[in-house]
Amino acid sequence: MVKVQVWGSLKSALEGADEIELDAASIREVLDQLSDRYPAMDQAIKRGVSVSVDGRMYANSIMVPLQPDSEVFVLPKLVGG
Amino acid sequence: MFQIHVSTSINGDDTEFSCEADETLLDVLRDRLGLTGSKEGCGTGDCGACSVIVDGRLVCSCLMLGAEAQGREIETIEGMANGSELHPLQQKFLDHAALQCGVCTPGFLVAAKSLLERNDNPTEEEVRYWLAGNLCRCTGYDKIVRAVLDTAKEMRKSPKTKKTAAKKRVKA
Amino acid sequence: MNVISGRIPLQYHAPATLKDAVNLLANSKGKTQILAGGTDLLVRMRTGFSEPDNIIDVKHISPMCKISRDGKGFSIGAAVSSAEMSENAALLKAWPGVVEAAALIGSTQVQGRATIAGNLCNASPAADSVPAMVAAGARALIRGPKGKRKVAVEKFCKGPGKTVLKKGELVEAILLPEKPARTGDAYLRFIPRTEMDIAVVGAGVCVTLDSKGVCTAARVSLGAIAPTVLLDARAARTLVGTSLDDPALDALAAACSAAARPIDDKRGTKEFRIHVAGVLARRAAIIARDRALGKS
């Protein structure tokens, strides 16, 4: 199972859970499941998120494959100067 | 529109143009003569990107009317190299990576040339104060100051370079 | 294209004589501006603060382009740039404070064009060269339809942007006296950067010492702390009769701070200007004293 955490503001969207476990093989599957299960997450994901997988940041890639023990962190969409 | 007819010399070339009374020399250079090497960064004499030399004196072309060019000798960045031979400052700016975006570079080169024509052995402080009217936002000035000091050193070593670079075109 | 607004396009004039310039100025319609260095005028035009109908370029009038010296002192033509002033060895030797003040106006590029007469006519309380001219006892030589007149620089400005010039009048030259013996002048200003700023506060000091180093005459001026540059007699009196020692300098600083009646604006606060007016006057007085003693 993939461990998924979200940034602080969205913790309430996960209905109080600090971290949840999902059966997902890619970032896309993680985001799809979050959207399906948590309406508040769905809104945030539609506005754009960046995802860190095992310490590496993915700005907007969703096809990234996950290992069964991957740690996934969902963050606001990043911009730069 | 009422136009003023002006005869002048630009980089050694006799040049005539017509302009309106409120046009600056910078407007004339860029929009009427196609000499877009001089840049407008502020239009108020605060950034030096439009620096040119008029009768041997460094000025902001945005703070001079086109009409005032009558009978003057004007040098711009376009006249700095002698054909394919770069002025030593131009070469040193390249060697020292003294430019990033490059939009302030023409102004710095013209201003630095004016400095070295007056003072062939400036201190770092003199370079910094002379160039204080030329704003650069990319480099933090470090490599620009080094390039100017290094050019001065090289020009002192070989006065020949200096002469070649300073050679004026014979008027037609 | 001016059909709609009805505005007549700007006219540029470059008279060759003072007489022509005065005639043009007296007879022109609409708003007429003198163009010397242009470093204020072109900025005002660019930013929409000034929309003249006529511009009279005075740089073709040869007497206005010269620095001359007779037995009574120096005459600096109104079209002489501050760079030219810096290059004039005699002027620099006599009035280093005035020359240095002129050399503080803007960048190298601006100094190639800017003039102290223009700096004066612009009538900004923060003009760098004005306190220095006031301290040195400079006068403006004014030419108009009725002839010449001379006005002390400290009486030239009536308020921000306002001068004593009447219709048809222009400044022909700035006159500086011959420097009396054992006299030194200095001007200092405060700006947040090292260059390119308008003075937040400025202070000019000119002192004459006797052979024992005691001050016999002093003029102290302050810039950017009132609607016009101030010549402060009380501050000057703190120096007279002293050797400009620490107590005298402290009294000078206190007098200058007391004389300052500045405003808060984007360049500095009231209390900052009041305090720094004293600091600068003190520092300028030391330089002026050392110059009078021939130390620098």
Added chain:
Amino acid sequence: MNFQAGKDTLKRKFDTVGTRTPRPDGLDKVTGRAQFGADLTAPGMLWGMILRSPHAHARIKSIDTSKAEAVNGVHAVVTSRDFGPCPDDVLDIRENVMARGKVLYDGHAVAAVAATSRSAARQALKLIKVDYKVLPHVTDVDEAMKPSAPILNRKLFTKGLDKTPRKPSNIAERFEFGHGDVEAGMKQADLVIERTFKTEATHQGYIEPNACLANMGSDGRADLWCCTQGHFMVRQVCSALLGMDASALRVTASEIGGGFGGKTTVFVEPVALALSLKASRPVKIVMSRSEVLRASGPTSSTSIDVRIGMKKDGTITAGDATLRYQGGAFPGSAVPYGAMAAFACYDLKAVRAVGYDVIANRPKQAAYRAPGAPMAAYAVESVVDELCKELNLDPLDVRLKNASSDGSKASYGPNFDVIGLRATLEAAKAHPHYKARLKPNQGRGVACGFWFNFGGETSVSLNVSADGTIGLSVGTPDIGGSRASIGNMAAEELGVPHDKVRCIIADTASLGYNDVTDGSRVTFASGLAAINAARDAIGKMCERAAGIWGIPVDAVTWEDGAARPSSPNAGNHEPLTLADIAAQAGATGGPISGHCEINAEGAGVSFATHLVDTEVDPDTGYVKILRYTVFQDAGKAIHPSYVEGQFQGGAVQGIGWALNEEYIYGEDGKLQNPGFLDYRIPVASDLPMIDAVIVEVPNPGHPYGVRGVGETSIVPPLAAISNSVSSAAGVRMTQLPMSPPRLLKALGRI
């Protein structure tokens, strides 16, 4: 052939990479030939100019353009009516480029004209009559958050709260990051310091004002030339705003005279297109400096509370911050990135950062070099410095003790990969600067900084010419020498001299999509794509060699710029150089090129440590920068000169921000300093040389180890200078800029 980044493929020995080669655009830039945004003209071109609001907040009751239209020489006038419906994600941009119903800040565009001369355009602007109903305004971030503040947008309800509020406010969103029990952490501390900081808005201050030349025909096709950090972004946004097919708009990026994040969006481009469409003529718009300052995208002004607990041995037990950023009249300030970056330099068990995105009557902020991070680092690093002073601890030792390191959990959530913070701290500690003596009224400041760095969508095309030279097309505008670095990486990979590769910025019709030049991504991402494109071409050249030699392609290797049989078993063939293969390309199968289209991932985060010495004049509050040294991890410096240039430039922008730069608004809500006279960026005489020390801790996500370097360099300076000045003055400064009046007041002299 597709490259998979990994530690095993990290290249360590280089020929071209790491050398200081001349830049390909250098000659044009020292001779005045380079063409920037305002330098192009077109036959029949008109001058576009924009009328801007004189009010900070007002309702537009009516706009009458009839007199302007009647001016001789005027060919088009546009207002918001000329911009139709558009997708939701560009609605705010549509309203920002041309006010609709309301003006939201001093300088907000309300109408535009195109005329045959600038004087005609100026005249026409004066004849546009706008009837305003002036509304109350607010420009300060703390004031804007108050319930009594004038509301800018009645439809704005704070997001990110457990319950969406019923009343509208100027608070667009709340963000929270962190982990652990902050209050428990504070209890473990021997000393807790809490401070509030304020920073004023600054501007990127690029020397080239925004400019563009638009040419749109009645057939709906258009060409646009502009100075931008991302011409594909310009195409996307402008085509959406004008209801065009993206492919109908070709955007060419001019040389760009600085951007620093400020040119990652559009201002004048859609207006020029609308004017051009209406006039059926090319239209050029060049912003004046005052327009740039009033109406492009400065950074946020901020108000930040920081509370940090520390043990006597220097261990940080907890960090807590609340950050309030106003980002102008529309939501989208950089506060989430500030909150994420605030404590990123520290490995903390308990940390929390809460951010509020606030709107106010100021221009819509744009990115500025590590957007949001410098202010956050300023607040946090100031408190860390004060704790070190109070507990009598060395500031570098304390940072080394608490520094984030490989695998540690970042304050914003994920775990770090391989990072170089510790290496920069150790380099600083060993540097002579740290041991140099100080005189009275002088002080030394230390601070660290972090930035994420991005990869992103990137497309590169590499063409092998018949003579063996290489044309390399990239789609990321070159803002500081990236053509040199990217070309050098391709040359390195191909094994040819750097001057055989010519790197250009291709237009939007010639290349696949590219994200903007931002996030310090170009040398990383376009470099990665160029390496991949080179490998793609190498694969094809190996195939040609295999064909010529009549051996299988897997028996061919590429080494030192030539195809070679991979072992003696493959036969005895003389190597075929790139030029040999290129010369026969037509006959052996046609032209050879390599491509790479990727969403580049694996950008390594970046850290820096700055050391600065200052001297304070206690009588005037003037601050002199005496000495400055930057230590930053570049991963691998491809072109060391331009890496140093990024370090130096960022540090000096930080110096300006710390000491003198600020947006000054009057009581009337108008910007009082819209020019370089009073918006005071550092000049040459203000500064010493800026020493740049390049630290290299290779990024495992890039074949050469590259990390972005552009942004991190502006993160530490605000704090480093404030710590230095506070030390020199003997008083803690908590507001930027530390202008002389503020410093003199803090000193108690006034």
